[in-house]
Amino acid sequence: MEKSPDNSKSNRRSLIGDRWGAPKDHRVNKEEIVMTASRRDDCAMIRLERKCHSEIDFSQVHFIGGGPYKGIMVNKTASNLEEVEPAEGRLEFLVYLSDMDHDNLSVQDYWTLRFWFLGRADGVTKKRAFTDYFQELMNPEDFPKNYIGFVKRALVLLKKYSLIKRVELLVEKTEEPPSNDSLPPIKSFITVITPDAYTYQFVPEVPVSNKTFLTFQLKAAANAYLALSAVYSDLERKTYEIVIGENNRRSLIREGSLGQLRAEAMTINILSEKEFRYFWVSWADHHIEVGRGTKHGQSRFLHWHVPPNKQFNINCLAVATDRASKGQWEFIEMLEQKVGDFARAAKKARLKSSLIWLAKKQKMIQCLEDAYPNSMSAQDIFANCKVKQSDMITAVVWLNDLQKRGLIKEVDKGMWMRIPVSQQNNPDVKMVEELPFLSHQQQPTIAIITSLYCEKLAVDAMIEEKATFVKYKTDGDSQVYTLGRIGKHRVVSTKLSKGGLQQKSMISAENTITRLLGVFSRVEHVLLVGVGGAVPHFSDFDKHVRLGDVVVSLPVDRSGSVYVHCQRVEKIAGSYGYSYVTRAWNSATQTLQKAVQFLRRDIERNPHTTKPWDLYIEEGKEALENEESDFHRPSITRDKLLFTQRNGTVVQYDHPKPTGHASQNYTDGQITIRYGVIGSGGLVTRNQEMRMEFAQLNGIKAFDLEFEAVLDSLEGNRNCSFLIIRGMADYGDGTGKKGWQPYAALAAAAYTKCLLTILE
Template identity: 30%
Template sequence: MTETKDEEQVVMTPKSKTANSTTLIIERKRIQKTDDKMHVAGGQHTGIVINKEAVIENGTSEPAQLSLEFRVFLVSGQTGKHTQESRILRFWFRPSPDTVDFPSDDKQASVAQDFFKELVSPKDFPRDYVGFIKKIMKLMQHNYQTIKKIEVELKQLEGEPVPVRPLSAEEPLGNVVVLTAEKVLELIESAYPNPITIHDVAKENGWDEDELANHVAELESRNLVKNLEHGAFTRQQSHDVQVTIVKQMPTMISSKQPTIAIITAQYCEKLAVDSMIENKETFVRYTTVGCSSPTSDGPITRFGESNVYTLGNIGAHRIVCTKLPTVGHTREAMTAAGNTTTRLLGTFQKVDYVFLVGVGGGVPHYTDYKKHIRLGDVVVSYPTKDKNIYLYCDKATVTDKGCEFEVKPYRPNNLNLQEIAANLKLSADNDNEVTPPWVNYMRDALNTFGSSSEPDFKPPSSETDKLYMNIGNKDIIEVAHPLPQDKTVKRQEGRPRIHLGSIASGRQIVREDSIRQKFAAQMGVLSFDCEFDAVIESILGNCKDSFICIRGIADYKDGTRQKEWQPYASLVAASVTKAIICGMEAPSNI
């Protein structure tokens, strides 16, 4: 046995080993004596000690404070066979050496993520077990002083295919849009209620008019698109009970006037909200603004901003639901979104409450199960420390000290809708035995839509909910969704969770992954959407004191990237909307 200096060392100890897994513990310890069962490193590795055998300690170990899991593919040099391996890092923390304060939960998460990003950096990612463990020990030795202990579990997985995943965190720009029937339907749905013409769509996208016309004819045969006068096309509203084309909205008696307005931006969002409304009728107003230059088929009628209003009941409340023709920050999109909102609130002047309902991108929490947002969950705009529920980032500047953001904040004067949402979340979180009302509303709607609805509102497979972490530049790595430390706490299948926090938008922060994460952490943002600030400006300009944003999570960016999840995410958001409305006091004039 050899005496050593009473200094803190980084010690690796085997914990357990099976036929297909190995678990190691790497921790900071003071070791006074060593023996032949230990390897004490020297030279540039001084301060590292390796126990050759497992050490059994008395007492019960505390559960890990955080964990991160990712997977790697090992390739046999002899056979070329791929073997997938799960690697789990479990973290324990301690106060920093220069303070007695224990790192906060957010600080722990930040340290764990920074450690992980440095560990798996593509520049020097370890290619074998020894290099992987060695890098963990060296990182602990020289940095990350608040990490007390890391448990490393390496487990080989059988029968897993090599995954197909994006190569970087950002999509390539400037891609040519391929002409397909699905793409044409997407454009028609996006423009709805504005009609589109084959001439305009072909010109805007550089497509052949005859080929485009063939795709439109196919969509017509599937009852997805209908032909209007003047050679224009729009979405066939197959789910509406009654659709009336009007030049202006008919006059309504006072008791039939809606007091709640719901604004959507995508066609599937509008369908989802409509499925929550009873006794509904839809009015569409098309606006023509003259003719464009003539073609071989004669002059083409030009359409202005059209409007769609679906009226009906949710619970004791009269509702009007509309769809914006487009959103975003082009001048045309901002003008159209603002005009549509202003026209809605001008037409229905008894509206007191405004709901912005649809899809958004979630802000994942890579290490904390309770804070993590998954696809199909819902984020409800809720006041942060500054009482803001929505933030628009005009500009983000990267400096030596970090990121600086120019932000336009928005808040309602009345937070009664947010309070109802908070009570719904509290009830659901406290009682797992009772099915939350929004889950029942969602199931009823799925039964109504049936299996043949288009779009398909059924939940996609959870296997498609892939989580990636940006690890520097544009490199990403797939990581596992965090698991609860308490194994008795699990997500229930088909039961989305509600999260409360602010919602944000802004092209620069949405586009750049690292900036988006920093903005979310700094501002307390839980979801990003596709720029609704012009809509909120109109709501506030029309002196509406109560408004709320409800975002079903369809991806981990801004809700526009993963089409597969959009219908289901829209339906969950609409179901939560109905639950909030049913929690409101009934209006006095009905």
């Protein structure tokens, strides 16, 4: 490439044509490519920018292009270019030139191309756009012979790449001697801006699955989060979270988003909001390390050797900051080669097919989990999952694959049952026709009833010295009983079978409770433990229930009701109000409620101590690590507080924050225990306005599935002591997206263990 003098008028004229005068008529929204040049110290800068006519300062326009350069304007040389927002990507590379004015002396310049984009395209699309632009710009077959030719080509190509809003070229002289070796690799810098909110942004344009470390630079005041995970978009399970500069005083390694602390170090003023600072992260040989500087392996300040049961392959990267600071991240990559369109299309088609079958496979597992401990025929499974006749063979293959993985089992010819991973090859799990004889001392005094599969797993994780018996029937209802101990109490847990018609499910639930109390005649207390739907408050933290919290059934008035079911709703003529016909239940014996109040007072007297349920949750996650369901807490960013107005507009609110003394002991992501009535009834839970009104009228803190059949059965069997404990999984009735259900079930089970541990 030859270096021509900057004052070459002929070259400039070939680019820009005639002098531009003030336009007599133009369309305000017409788009032009505007070039502005500037010089700062020993650096030459050129900005190429896509602008509408209404954005152009015509007093600064010097020339307009014609012919192939139509639609291109050139501004007068500027002393300084106007400041703009940070670039979203850049490329840095060395250029070797021959200076024709100095006997073809070799000159080495350092070039930087910065890029900005229009719209909200994802990072991968943006990265592909600027790398394709660069590769076409630097095509060796028709590479420009001088600077002017290079700028001409860059302007023309910018018209073609409509996603790119702005390109800047910075040319700096370097004193390094020219090298006869091949050019060093071209560095691509990916920029990510994170807001002052704990909201992770995934960075798929920076691949990590084929690496063991990465280097980046960061500008933030405090609290910078970097997550390395196994599964894209999942930051709760199989994730290492690195916090750099928490309050700009210490740095951490945690297991999962806001998860268990695994390593920490004092790092006072490690971050700066005024300048970029380099960091590196390494995960080679399952050893998480974090350090300062550009050379990975040096200046390490954090490390954690991951134990075998916590190890996984890292496949994706995400970053965030929180309320303490915004952040600007730059990740350094080598320029990738383009992938052919055909290969991309074929990969996309394969991915789409895989996702469809993955969804069907998950649906199969869900059907069997709902039916458990009952089995289902393959025909019923396929009907529930809407498997086409032409896909039957593939579906059968999937069933057998799930059996090989130990998730399901063909208990009879064509009859399938869900099998917990913890029960595989476990001698304490038996399928029996009749339960073994239990002595008086072995008989449980407490029964725990669950409905969802994940609820049963969570409860069983809290039980010690346990044995599980599946009383299996090929026709009719089966039963599952897990016997063991929590604290000093002998307990039994069971699961209601779901599926089929609602009336049939209610009859099945009543029969299950009747059999349970008949078989285990010493049961004094019954706990209904599982998930529910939170009743939020949009302004008062003390009344607000959010996802992950636990609600315990306590009465709020003299009626003593702890569970209220809406049987019928009637519209009040001439108003927006409704009249509700209800039925309520209360617990005649107060033993469990008194234990709840005792535990409540003990926790309130010691607000700074670690909550016992947090310890039980961690133990439960360890025990359930290999289960198909993910029992880690989902990211708090997935807890969105939405309100649908009467006109259908959906408004998102911030969760109310605690004030005063309460704010000193509260952090985002912790479990709050709330106390009040549990409600039910599809008539009110499906309508947000009625749901909120019904909750306010009856002191309801949470809704759940309709458990009136279970309570009727308890009442009919003269059980006088029951309690309902619900972990919040959505803002409905707990039947929403599966994402929060396992963690909510585990939170409820952990509180249950706390309660039984102190129960006399």
